[in-house]
Amino acid sequence: MSMEARKVHVGAVGLSQLPKKMKRPREEVGSHQLTAFQPTPSRRQHQNARQQLPIWRQKTYVVETVRRHASVVLVGETGSGKSTQVPQFLLDAGFCAGIVEAQGSTPSPIRARKLIACTQPRRVAAITVAGRVAEEMGCALGQAVGYAVRFDDKTGPRTVIKYMTDGVLLREAMTDPLLTRYAVIILDEAHERSLQTDILFGLIRRAQRERKDLRVVVMSATLDVEVFRRFFETGGRKEEKALIKRHGENGKHEKGMLSREGQASTVGVVRIEGRQYGVEVYYCEEAQEDSIDAACLAVLQIHESEPLPGDILVFLSGQEDIEALAELLSESAGTDTSIGKTGLCMEICPLYSALAPEEQAKAFHPPKGPAKSTRKVILATNIAETSVTINGIRHVVDTGWVKVRRYVPSTGLDSLKVTQIARAQAQQRTGRAGREAPGKCYRLFTESAFERLDAVPQPEIQRVNLTQVVLQLLAMGLDDPQHFDYLSPPSATALARAFETLLALGCIAEGGLSPGGNVDGTRIVIPEKDDRQAVEAQADQKPSGPAKSRPVITPHGRRVASLPLDPVYAHFVLRASELGCIFEALTAVSMLSAENVLYMPSPHGGPDAAEQRNRATTAHRALAAYDGDVPTLVHIYERWVAAKKGNRWCWDHFVNARAMKKADEVREQLLLLVRRLGLDPSQSCGNERQIFLRSLAAGLFLNVARRQPATSPALGKYCYKMLANGREAAIHPSSVLHARNPAPQCVVFTEVLTTSRPYIRGVSIVDPADLQELVPQFFGRA
DNA sequence: GTTAGGGTT
DSSP states (O other): OOSEEEEEEOOSSOTTTTGGGOOOOSOOOOOTTGGGGOOOOOHHHHHHHHHHSGGGGGHHHHHHHHHHOSEEEEEEOTTSOHHHHHHHHHHHTTTTOOEEOOOTTOOSOEEOOOEEEEEESSHHHHHHHHHHHHHHHTOOTTSSEEEEETTEEEOOTTOOEEEEEHHHHHHHHHHOTTOTTEEEEEETTGGGOOHHHHHHHHHHHHHHHHOTTOEEEEEESOSOOHHHHHHHOSSHHHHHHHHHHHHOTTOOSOTTOBOTTSOBOSEEEEEEOOOOOOEEEEEOSSOOSOHHHHHHHHHHHHHHHSOSSOEEEEEOSSHHHHHHHHHHHHHHHOTTOOBTTTTBEEEEEEEOTTSOHHHHGGGTSOOSSOTTTEEEEEEEOGGGTTTOOOTTEEEEEEOOEEEEEEEETTTTEEEEEEEEOOHHHHHHHHHTTSSSSOEEEEESSOHHHHHHSOSSOOOGGGTSOOHHHHHHHHHTTOSOGGGSOOSSOOOHHHHHHHHHHHHHTTSEESOSSOOOOOTTSOOOOOOOOOHHHHHHHHHHOOOOSSOOOOOEEOHHHHHHHTSSSOHHHHHHHHHHHHHTOHHHHHHHHHHHHSOOOBOOOOTTSSTTHHHHHHHHHHHHHHHOOTTBHHHHHHHHHHHHHHTTTOHHHHHHTTBOHHHHHHHHHHHHHHHHHHHHTTOOTTOOOTTOHHHHHHHHHHHSGGGEEEEEEOSSGGGOSEEEEETTTOOEEEEOTTSTTTTOSSOOSEEEOSEEEESSSEEEESOEEOOHHHHHHHOHHHHSOO
């Protein structure tokens, strides 16, 4: 069934126009309440269910294609069963009995069992899919089927199918770049183009040149397979043309060299249909000026005209818009007043990552009111696009906006901007209405606007700071990360900036670049060219003059790379160890890796919401440390430990217990890793907070900012000038140093993010004299 | 005077 079964135009959203053209759902299929009390299905029932999946009919074809091609692209829509079935098909077909090539003096090949890896961008997906497959195979998790995600490895000596996050496989690649444990690597959700998946693409292609036995299956929901196919094409254009000549443009599938498309190819392509209900897509006839107003009208119209069951999911750009729409809807509908002819109530459920877990839970549970007369309206960010699935949704309202974080390498600043979604995202959002029954999707933009959208979002690798990626590649022994096999190359500027940072941190040496930045804010200027062209131009350049010496990873760089942290943070931990407070530094970086530690109750949390928010603010102020945000995080962790890591303490102080648990897990992992480096993680500075601040200065010296009169009135009278790029920023209002009197003269920050304006966050006071003493190469007196 | 979403041997 096609997801976009029909396209129906509706007028600019207006009360009179939408309902008239809407149709009743064709049929009621499935219900989200059915699954709860079902007994555990037997093996036979599983077998029946498997045979109903669209992919089952293609089992032989999938297996044969993987047999004949080292690389296969498998396109399967939602519900095709690809994630659970493909690994089982390949296991049944004997792909795990890999052959270890003869090594050294060993005369003959040794048969050995290798694994099938299936990577996922998200932990929950790896865990739940593995659980499902273990059930289907009638084994316990950790036996034939297992999973590995950070902090949680459920694999054993007998495991042959291993679900894992792409990050875990990437970490494994650091010690085993040829991925020798695996016979087949399946990259699932490849269309999402996560940073880790993209790096794996290049690594696997590289490994395939050495290992003829390594199979890769790229699984994607995107119909455009060309980009993946071309990437894994081993022979390149020349070989391709020769094959076409030999077999003809429309030659049959012959000797495994022709794909189903009839193109000469070393890459096999399989397409599997999905199993989704049809979703009718509605567009606006006119562009909407205010997407919150438009969303409000659309929700009210759907609510008044559509029967239950059928909850509504609205996609918005962020917390602010969600709160505004929640307010508008409750004003218009009344929180528990029935409205319209249908006499139904509305229950509004905000859903975004920073929301307290117990408030998030409302979106997933049945409504508090009677199910027969209460409709849930979920107001979500893109968290509901891929990360979570909500049952019962039959109507999607899509504003077409999303917030996108983007690193600007020429300035070293991150920006967070409201941006139009891509067509693939719009389709993904639409699909959320058709999981259980036919549904409807209302796009609050015009069809021509839809057609003008980008086809797919920009891959993450082109939007992020690459310092950690470049260091990882160097640590793996790739001596030239600029010319790595990127599926989508990052800009030359972004790569150059990463090298510059690594050089400044002492992670690499003898590069063609000199150290970047000094106290005066003067720095090497890297001409900003447009992304891809720059890389291609560089690649095409014939070497002229003496070759530049390539940067080499230093012993310090290897230690930094061994920690699963941003190199700046890892450097901080190692410097803190030299200065006597690694214990506190480990706490700091662990807390920094857990987001949304402090939480604010939703303003719509009932009659005492305002009071709760005041209490939260007071509680948070009581946790603040004088010296800044990083000392505050350390303080919070220590208080939490003193309170025996209790949930009650979290509750009383408006601290997110889940974030604390995550920080604790990260900390435990880091303790192990620094011990492996021969360091003593219990080395603490005790009450001598100056030692910790000195470590912060020494570690975060690339992020120093000094207070000075603002050159632009937009930042107020004073601002903080960042020494690395000479730009001005303000201290973020959430910082404990915001509006501090007297204002600190010299600070380090953990993050700079441009939203309404450039803000530095994670701000702590440092002493300029410490910088001069501890980082003399940058801050020493001339 | 305020922060989309993931993720790491």
